Amino acid sequence: MDFNIYDFTSFTKWVDNALNSSMSPLLAIIIELIIIGLVFLLFYAIVGLLLVYAERKVCAVIQNRYGPNRVGPFGIFQTIADLIKLLMKELINIKHADNFLFNLAPFIVIIASFMAIAALPFAKGLQAIDFNIGIFYLFAVSSLGVIGILLAGWSSNSKYSLIGAIRSGAQVISYELSVGLSLLAIVVFAGTMQLSGIIESQADGWWIIKGHFPALVAFVIFLIASTAETNRGPFDLAEAESELTAGFHTEYSGIKFAFFFLAEYMNMFIVASIAATMFLGGWMPFHIAGWDGMNAIMDYVPPIVWFFGKTIFVILMMMWFKWTFPRLRIDQLLNLEWKYLLPLNLMNIVLVAFIVLMGWYIK
Amino acid sequence: MNSEYLVLFFLLGVVLVGGAIVFSMFVSPKSTNFAKSEPYECGIPVKSNAWIQFNVGYYLFAIIYLVFDVETVFIFPWGVVMRDMGMTAFIEILIFFFILVTGLLYAWKKGALKWV
Numbered sequence: 001m002d003f004n005i006y007d008f009t010s011f012t013k014w015v016d017n018a019l020n021s022s023m024s025p026l027l028a029i030i031i032e033l034i035i036i037g038l039v040f041l042l043f044y045a046i047v048g049l050l051l052v053y054a055e056r057k058v059c060a061v062i063q064n065r066y067g068p069n070r071v072g073p074f075g076i077f078q079t080i081a082d083l084i085k086l087l088m089k090e091l092i093n094i095k096h097a098d099n100f101l102f103n104l105a106p107f108i109v110i111i112a113s114f115m116a117i118a119a120l121p122f123a124k125g126l127q128a129i130d131f132n133i134g135i136f137y138l139f140a141v142s143s144l145g146v147i148g149i150l151l152a153g154w155s156s157n158s159k160y161s162l163i164g165a166i167r168s169g170a171q172v173i174s175y176e177l178s179v180g181l182s183l184l185a186i187v188v189f190a191g192t193m194q195l196s197g198i199i200e201s202q203a204d205g206w207w208i209i210k211g212h213f214p215a216l217v218a219f220v221i222f223l224i225a226s227t228a229e230t231n232r233g234p235f236d237l238a239e240a241e242s243e244l245t246a247g248f249h250t251e252y253s254g255i256k257f258a259f260f261f262l263a264e265y266m267n268m269f270i271v272a273s274i275a276a277t278m279f280l281g282g283w284m285p286f287h288i289a290g291w292d293g294m295n296a297i298m299d300y301v302p303p304i305v306w307f308f309g310k311t312i313f314v315i316l317m318m319m320w321f322k323w324t325f326p327r328l329r330i331d332q333l334l335n336l337e338w339k340y341l342l343p344l345n346l347m348n349i350v351l352v353a354f355i356v357l358m359g360w361y362i363k
Numbered sequence: 364m365n366s367e368y369l370v371l372f373f374l375l376g377v378v379l380v381g382g383a384i385v386f387s388m389f390v391s392p393k394s395t396n397f398a399k400s401e402p403y404e405c406g407i408p409v410k411s412n413a414w415i416q417f418n419v420g421y422y423l424f425a426i427i428y429l430v431f432d433v434e435t436v437f438i439f440p441w442g443v444v445m446r447d448m449g450m451t452a453f454i455e456i457l458i459f460f461f462i463l464v465t466g467l468l469y470a471w472k473k474g475a476l477k478w479v
Contacts, residue, residue, distance in 0.1 A: 033368070033371050036368075036371065037371055037374075037375055037378075040372070040375060041375055041378075041379060044375075044379070087383065087386065087387050087390065087391075088387075088390055088391055088392075089387070089391055090391045090392055090393060090394070091384070091387060091388065091391060092399060092400065093400060094400055094401075094402055095400040095401060095402070096402075096412065097402070103384075106380050106384075107376065107377060107380045107381070110376045110379060110380050111373055111376030111377065111380075112376075113376075114372045114373070114375050114376040114379075115369065115372050115373065115376075117372070118368075118369060118372040128368065128372070129368055129369065136439055154414070156402065156413075157402050157412065157413045157414065158402035158403055158404070158413050159402075159404065159413045159415075160403065160404075161402075161413070162413045162414075162415075162417070163417070166417060166418075166421050167421075169421065169425070170420075170421045170424050170425065173424075173425060173428045173432070174424060174428060176428075176432065177428065177431050177432065177435060180432075180435040180439075181435060181438075184435075184438055184439060184442045187439065187442035187443060188442040188445045188446070191443060191444075191445070191446040191447070192443060193439065193442075193443055245403060250403055251402060251403065254387055254391060255383050255384060255387040256384065258383075259380055259383075330478065331478030334424060334476070334478060335476070335478075338424075338427075338467075338471075338476045339471070339476060342431075342467070343464070343467070346460055346463070346464060349438070349456070349460070350456065350457065350460060353445055353452070353453050353456055354453065356445060356446055357449060357450065357453050
């Protein structure tokens with residue numbers, strides 16, 4: 001067995017061969033599916049729990065508080081305790097609610113985030129499915145979650161939920177345009193939609209550096225738009241607690257509520273890793289042409305550390321937004337998208353096309 | 364890995380949510396009373412159904428979005444071939460965006476982007 005932290009391709013091939021040589025192909029595929037399923041299930045749960053803890057700690061630091069500090073050292077078991085508490089809570093059925101849709105909604109938000117995780121490239125050879133339309137697939141799947149939010153709000157037959165869901169719908173579909181167009185800038189630069197291809201094209205420098213001005217504009221637009229698309233503050237109108245109690249999940253209790261919460265944090269992880277992959281080079285180390293000594297040191301850091309480092313950087317930035325900016329009003333929110341970000345984005349795409357045409361980016 | 368394996372990820376979501384909800388049903392306490400199953404409305408008795416007419420503004424934005432989102436889907440294949448096509452692709456996208464921006468300006472002028 002040749003386990004290599006820098007390239008997982010040989011490792012996954014070894015597992016595949018070992019399973020295929022010792023049993024029938026059908027059984028081997030079933031066992032592989034079970035292994036992948038368990039790994040992703042565990043990964044999903046751990047990332048979700050850690051992000052909830054991180055959010056509470058970051059919020060506490062920004063507001064000059066302690067944050068959770070009772071359960072375990074530095075309160076690290078607080079989210080696990082919360083999870084157990086939520087599992088033990090009663091699931092309340094709402095009178096006159098549309099029960100089928102009410103129960104379906106948590107499934108949709110969680111499934112949408114699982115489908116998105118399937119295409120994320122964590123390290124070389126460590127990607128469940130490498131589509132040739134990878135980024136387009138991510139863009140499509142990550143916006144499916146809003147259907148769950150709309151169903152949740154409408155089916156619970158509460159006025160707060162309805163207003164929260166409709167607001168969320170208007171907001172998410174509007175900002176989806178900006179997300180798509182800012183990702184398109186990198187697709188034009190890289191000339192491919194396959195995620196592994198986009199990362200390979202950044203081996204000699206990340207797109208945010210190679211693509212200089214337009215890539216930077218696209219990155220900033222992507223950060224704003226993806227914060228809005230995940231319904232996070234300052235764009236958290238869907239659950240604005242000062243006016244709508246809890247927005248679309250007002251009527252949900254116990255573990256069903258926990259799934260909306262979990263999906264929100266996983267969506268944040270997904271958009272942060274898309275930003276890391278497209279703009280910040282994915283698992284590619286930071287290189288400066290000519291500085292061979294530094295490049296060698298950077299190569300020594302495993303790719304998986306690079307990927308998670310960049311993702312955590314973007315996540316911390318989004319948390320910083322949430323706890324420092326005041327919430328927008330719905331008309332300000334829609335104005336920002338349709339009158340500022342969208343025209344700016346269209347101009348940026350033309351600029352990117354022009355720069356690619358003239359070859360004015362760092363090759 | 365094939366794209367058929369997407370079914371696996373779909374099932375993972377179903378298993379996670381379904382499993383947790385079923386588990387929760389077994390361990391959670393159950394009690395009923397009249398007020399508990401009412402939708403929340405600040406503590407006062409519920410006035411009426413929540414399935415009501417709401418602001419038409421949301422609908423207008425959804426319609427404009429529909430146009431623009433289809434355009435976004437069309438532009439993605441263009442983005443892939445832009446580098447190989449060169450000048451032709453650049454002129455085509457200028458024409459495409461000219462039509463698109465005209466549509467946006469029309470909606471803007473007509474007041475569809477104004478919140479009412």
